[in-house]
Amino acid sequence: MFESARLQIVAGWIRHYGRRRVLDIGCGQGQLLLTLDPLVVDDYVGVDASRVATESARRRPDIPARFLVADIQSEDLPADLRTDCLCFVDVAYYLPLPAEVFARTLRHLASDGILIVCQWIHPDADAPHNHKAAAVFTAMEATGNGLLDDVALQSAMTGNTWRLKVIRPRAVPACS
Numbered sequence: 001m002f003e004s005a006r007l008q009i010v011a012g013w014i015r016h017y018g019r020r021r022v023l024d025i026g027c028g029q030g031q032l033l034l035t036l037d038p039l040v041v042d043d044y045v046g047v048d049a050s051r052v053a054t055e056s057a058r059r060r061p062d063i064p065a066r067f068l069v070a071d072i073q074s075e076d077l078p079a080d081l082r083t084d085c086l087c088f089v090d091v092a093y094y095l096p097l098p099a100e101v102f103a104r105t106l107r108h109l110a111s112d113g114i115l116i117v118c119q120w121i122h123p124d125a126d127a128p129h130n131h132k133a134a135a136v137f138t139a140m141e142a143t144g145n146g147l148l149d150d151v152a153l154q155s156a157m158t159g160n161t162w163r164l165k166v167i168r169p170r171a172v173p174a175c176s
């Protein structure tokens with residue numbers, strides 16, 4: 001799988017922290033699902049604004065999965081949706097108001113759950129993209145009391161760089 005190392009890091013954190021229920025925001029075609037360990041994860045929900053992406057997502061026989069079509073910036077998820085691992089893999093920098101989205105989606109996260117954010121980093125340190133990515137990480141870090149891990153990843157083949165962070169957010173009241 002092309003440049004799958006970022007997904008392997010995400011899946012590794014999910015395994016390490018023993019998180020069973022994964023909510024993958026901006027899931028695209030569900031590439032993360034294909035990377036997860038079925039001995040750990042027994043529930044996957046992918047959410048994407050693109051119906052075409054979710055409809056072409058590949059399933060796997062060993063992890064129950066479903067896909068929802070929603071614009072996470074403007075639409076709420078089903079109130080009864082619960083997760084213990086909230087993932088934003090290469091999507092949060094597209095969101096006009098990421099802090100607002102974190103606040104709303106954290107209402108679906110268990111009190112001992114984790115939040116993972118992965119972002120591609122532009123090679124030009126001063127690129128507008130990187131300012132947006134930095135603002136996303138600031139909003140992410142404001143949800144918790146310190147990071148659990150923070151990784152910089154670079155493909156020696158393509159030069160592409162990603163930054164990945166994981167945090168245990170402070171508990172917020174669940175959706176009712």
Ligand SMILES: C[S@@+](CC[C@H](N)C(=O)[O-])C[C@H]1O[C@@H](n2cnc3c(N)ncnc32)[C@H](O)[C@@H]1O
Pocket residue numbers: 025026027028029030031032047048049050053070071072073074089090091094095
């Ligand atoms: C770069 S792709 C990443 C896909 C996948 N997470 C991965 O890393 O392979 C970004 C995805 O985010 C989705 N997306 C962008 N804005 C969104 C929004 N407001 N709500 C839901 N999905 C969104 C896009 O449709 C696209 O599938």
